Amino acid sequence: MFQRLPDRTESSVSFTFNGTRTTACSGDSVAAALLAAGHCITRRSPVSGAARAPYCMMGVCFECLVKIDGQANRQACLITVEEGMRVETQDGAAVVGQQA
Template structure:
């Protein structure tokens, strides 16, 4: 959905989105990394289980919610990516029973 402009000099590190290694750079928010990683979404909603991507990038829409290092429903546009971070896209309603 988005792509990062080439910048050879910039250092990078790895984060894990749904277990897959993904390149992130200093200054990236988790939402920015999600937007450039296919399919560019953060979650499926708990209400209608429809796909959503980050919408406002400034903390007011709550559509960029994802699980970050085990913490659910984190506003990923307010959190900077850090090396080794584990990010999971949320998939609809949380099921308490297996």
């Protein structure tokens, strides 16, 4: 669905999403990196379990909540992807500051 511009020359960084090695451009937000890699689901609703995905990409809607390096409730659209980062889908509600 989402594709990178063909003339981008940024360096790349490697991170994992749900245990799968994924590559992103340096400077990408976690949400942008996930969408560019074809990972559209970032969390599941705590009420119905429905799949949710990044929506506003500016930190207003909270649809992009993920676990990053074991810390839940992180907004993927506001965090820059880093080398070796461990990102996981957040299933349902998580306690603030909860470590996985």
